[in-house]
Amino acid sequence: MNQNRLFHLTRWRLAAWYAVVMGFILGLCGLGVYQAIVHAHWQTLDRELESVAGTLHDSIENTLKQPGRLEPTTQQLLPEEREKRHILGAIHQGDYYVRLLDNSNQIVTLAGFQPQELRLISKKGTWQTLKDAQGSRYHQISLSLHTQNNISWGSMQMGRSLQDIDNYLANVKLILLLGLPIAMILVGASSWWLSGLAMQPIYQSYQQIQQFTADAAHELRTPLAATQATIESALRLYSFTSETQDIFSAIERQNRRLTQLVTDLLLLARMEKQPLSVQNRCCLNDLVSDLVEELASLAMPAAGCAYASHIQLTSKFKLDKPLTVLGNESQLYQVVSNLIINAIQSTPKGGRVTVTLERNHNYAVINIQDTGIGIDASEQKRIFERFYRVNSDRSRNTGGSGLGLAIASVIVQAHKGSLQVQSQLGKGSTFTVRLPLATNIFHKDDNKGEAR
Numbered sequence: 001m002n003q004n005r006l007f008h009l010t011r012w013r014l015a016a017w018y019a020v021v022m023g024f025i026l027g028l029c030g031l032g033v034y035q036a037i038v039h040a041h042w043q044t045l046d047r048e049l050e051s052v053a054g055t056l057h058d059s060i061e062n063t064l065k066q067p068g069r070l071e072p073t074t075q076q077l078l079p080e081e082r083e084k085r086h087i088l089g090a091i092h093q094g095d096y097y098v099r100l101l102d103n104s105n106q107i108v109t110l111a112g113f114q115p116q117e118l119r120l121i122s123k124k125g126t127w128q129t130l131k132d133a134q135g136s137r138y139h140q141i142s143l144s145l146h147t148q149n150n151i152s153w154g155s156m157q158m159g160r161s162l163q164d165i166d167n168y169l170a171n172v173k174l175i176l177l178l179g180l181p182i183a184m185i186l187v188g189a190s191s192w193w194l195s196g197l198a199m200q201p202i203y204q205s206y207q208q209i210q211q212f213t214a215d216a217a218h219e220l221r222t223p224l225a226a227t228q229a230t231i232e233s234a235l236r237l238y239s240f241t242s243e244t245q246d247i248f249s250a251i252e253r254q255n256r257r258l259t260q261l262v263t264d265l266l267l268l269a270r271m272e273k274q275p276l277s278v279q280n281r282c283c284l285n286d287l288v289s290d291l292v293e294e295l296a297s298l299a300m301p302a303a304g305c306a307y308a309s310h311i312q313l314t315s316k317f318k319l320d321k322p323l324t325v326l327g328n329e330s331q332l333y334q335v336v337s338n339l340i341i342n343a344i345q346s347t348p349k350g351g352r353v354t355v356t357l358e359r360n361h362n363y364a365v366i367n368i369q370d371t372g373i374g375i376d377a378s379e380q381k382r383i384f385e386r387f388y389r390v391n392s393d394r395s396r397n398t399g400g401s402g403l404g405l406a407i408a409s410v411i412v413q414a415h416k417g418s419l420q421v422q423s424q425l426g427k428g429s430t431f432t433v434r435l436p437l438a439t440n441i442f443h444k445d446d447n448k449g450e451a452r
């Protein structure tokens with residue numbers, strides 16, 4: 001994967017994780033706040049009801065003489081209509097009701113606000129939450145009543161409507177629910193900003209490493225070129241013993257390999273900094289035929305060829321007209337040549353390497369298919385990593401450094417295409433390069449809007 005895309009993707013992932021974690025914490029906080037508000041309301045309500053009911057209960061008990069019978073003095077203590085002020089200030093304010101029940105649980109008298117069809121609950125001294133016919137909720141306390149002679153008289157129930165509290169809590173819930181998406185948007189934006197801050201030092205240090213690689217590769221090029229020229233002219237101008245000649249040839253070979261490695265590193269570093277510099281029309285038919293012709297000598301048996309022989313290298317064009325893409329011809333040349341050389345080097349004697357070029361919708365598709373050793377499924381993703389080699393010893397023998405596919409993949413991505421592999425161990429591999437056709441790419445300075 002292109003390193004810049006990797007950084008971008010990592011930033012997205014980091015931001016998403018920040019947002020999920022922060023969202024979870026915020027959600028929990030919201031729930032906690034809501035629960036705390038509910039709890040505080042219930043506590044206040046219970047305390048208020050308990051205190052009002054307790055005071056009324058004590059006053060009523062002082063007036064009771066016979067079980068189940070209501071004395072006129074008792075009647076005076078009970079709140080009447082809602083509008084009238086009662087000695088127990090709170091009663092006239094809310095929707096309070098009082099019910100006196102005898103020992104057989106029959107209502108002796110009702111006072112205060114009268115909820116409709118509210119069930120009678122006989123349990124004494126306990127808290128109850130009830131619903132009336134309209135579904136409104138009430139909170140009630142039941143206290144047992146005794147006469148002045150301490151004979152059981154019955155019980156007193158005092159309750160209060162929960163309408164105002166329920167409305168308030170519904171509003172709090174709505175505010176929290178509406179606030180959550182707004183909070184999540186803010187969390188998302190701040191997560192993106194924070195992940196950018198977190199990635200900045202990593203990105204900067206990566207850029208420094210990249211710059212160092214590019215500078216080092218650039219600096220190494222001159223002495224390497226000088227060494228190469230010196231060895232070549234020494235070999236040409238002087239006559240050495242065969243042993244010395246062999247030593248010089250080995251130095252020259254290794255120097256060429258080193259030069260190639262430095263060139264590859266420089267190309268990778270440059271492509272990351274400045275993805276695609278030159279863009280020209282490039283005919284893929286010509287490119288593929290030239291390469292197949294050029295590399296035929298590598299596939300054919302030839303004296304001095306270390307790795308491949310007797311390999312049938314062919315090309316097939318499944319098209320009626322040439323395919324043209326927009327890009328850097330020498331870079332595309334390098335991609336296809338790397339893939340064909342890899343295929344030849346991975347195919348044993350008598351095998352076949354076929355290069356096909358076809359059109360698939362708006363893409364040119366180049367398949368490099370071989371009947372070679374294949375690549376294990378676990379290795380198929382890793383082969384595009386830098387310096388990764390499936391079999392280091394074999395790759396070293398063929399002169400590979402493990403950069404070929406990394407470079408190919410960076411170049412193809414810079415051309416807005418893709419590079420994929422399909423392979424079966426022992427049966428062969430197919431590398432597929434997909435490149436957008438030139439007709440689909442519009443130049444931004446092309447004011448006629450003509451496809452180029």
Ligand code: ADP
Nearest residue numbers: 342343346383389390395400401402403404405
């Ligand atoms: P190198 O320059 O060492 O060949 P590459 O990046 O081109 O490195 O390839 C990475 C690894 O993928 C190499 O170790 C090579 O063995 C393996 N490979 C590439 N192409 C093929 C293929 N067509 N068949 C089998 N293995 C392959």
